Amino acid sequence: MGTLELKLVEENYYLRIEKIKQIKSNAYFVKTKDGKEFFLKVSRVDKEHVDFIIKIFSHLKNTSFKSHLIDFQKTIDGGFYFLDENKKVYLLCKWIDGRSADFRNVFDLRRAVSILHHLHLASLSFADKIEGSFYPSYQEVFRKKYLQVIQMKNIIHRKNSLGYFDEMFLNILSKFEDRFVYSINMIKTIENYFRKENRRVLIHHDPAHHNFIFSEKGVYLIDFDYAMVDYSVHDFVNLGVRVLKTNDWDRNIFRIYLKFLHDINISKKLWLQIFWILMYFPQEIWQVGLQYYFEKQPWTEEYFLKRLKGAERIQHGKEMIIKEFSGGCFKWH
Template sequence: MVRGDSEEYTLYDEVIKKYDYKVYDVIPIRKVLILFTNKGNKILKQINYDIKHLDFISKAMEYLKKNKFLNVIEYEKNIYGNYYTKHNNKYYIVMNLIEGRECEFNNPIELKMIAEGLAKMHNASEGFRYDNNGYRYNPGTLIGNLTIKKEEIKIFKSLVSKYEKKSEFDKIFLENVDYNLKRMDESIKLLSEYQYLKACSWEDKIVLCHNDLVYHNMIIKDKEIYFIDFDYSVIDLRVHDLCNLINKVLKNFAFNFKKARFLISEYNKFYNLEEIDFQILYGMLVFPQDFYSIVKDYYKRKKMWEEETFTLRLKRKVSYKEEREDFLKEFKNYYNL
């Protein structure tokens, strides 16, 4: 039985009959359905990407497990031997449900588990490649991508400056855009000086990156960390994921450098980060990704939030300016950059 709007979940019967188990109950949570079956609890999810992307993720998970890293999602094959089921021109997947709880960034024990788990996952993924590096292979692209992002912000600035009636968001954006453009320039300059491209030629630094390390994508089960939802995963430098994790954690702690140092030190116990790694990580952290993301989402209408929500989020992000500056100074001094 599906709890909720029966019309919304009409897909359930058509999709689930393609799998070889009996379903006792179904509960909608967020954008997925939790299935209670005679073969354990499952997750039914619609995917918003193509089958090649799904194949990339499934092969990456197989590669990790072959190398003894088991703490990741596991796709279920349907009765036809496929990892996906097509219904009304949409694609659905079923995964085993990891019975645990979302991690907590304010818990130092769990931060330790996250850093350790991330390092072990990276180590297990060394050597994974897909489609002769022609798909979701990002090493060498960062400087170009950051340059494009900077140009986007410059275009937004030019357009918004000409608005006759400016919203509160517009005004806050214009007050802060020049400072953030300078930070973008600095980030791009540093990455060039720190021999980013050289690092991209070293195989042990190129791994599978999760690329979306928010708290609800890391599950605590039996005192271990499990990584789920690899929808945004790519092949890239290790420090890509470390930067992503540090930014996700620190925004909840006013950019406390000690939190970043702790994460890095725990990661370092399982992979010895070198000077060039710290240099590139610093260059990445200098880039104001949080400012770029909220501005892009607002002006390109990437998210259907209320105007007030966008404005409050932008206010919060720019309010961390001094704390972020202090964090970057501490990082640079501590790692002798």
């Protein structure tokens, strides 16, 4: 972080920085001259979504979930963030000493499941208030993503010569493209019934281990940059995939994870069927293609290839787990 940015932080929060240390690409540990410690974040999302996050916090602070939140520090003008000349959003909160969740530890895993479930329940009335807003169905989301996959193939085929990533991407698509189509057909079969039996909630949408902070005072859930209104099943699929990756696709750990979901009684009508279909959809393969062909992320070819091979391994792993654990739910018709 440059001198100009540091000066803006000091001016907007009326503090004097003694030490600053980068801990992620967009996050910093800050210690002030009077000994206070803060977490500074330069958000990757735009102002409109940050305003949405502030609304989320305002709602959750009036619920029992408030014990899992870290308060934002207010700026000198009473706001919860400030913008620099490039419209980047800066947020500051108290530093919490703690550790990230360990998804190899069943205690931590149970707590993560419990906290996500608590978030969903605490946000029901919040989600209801904005239920009038348009939220696409899973059918529409799947179709849009598959259309993008087709566009990626067209981009490749229009090239005069293919790079190694192009060839690898086409090769992997040839193995898994039918999964996109099958997922769309399956979700179409049951989604309307599912939506009648399940309510939308606020989902965190990024339940990575480092977003659960275990401290002496409790467990905190941080980084709501990707939060959205959706069904709880989406959060638990995301968490499930992370648990499997962390544990090298250990079936016994996933069996424990499914038991934790059963224990909190979230498996309403067709919930598990949707769970398995969302697992089956080649989300990770689509995402790498999106980052390479559409977003054009400034990563090396080597890094993109690593991510692509990782996405292929994840899809293989998910299908192995589905085959073993779906219990026939996946073939509902």
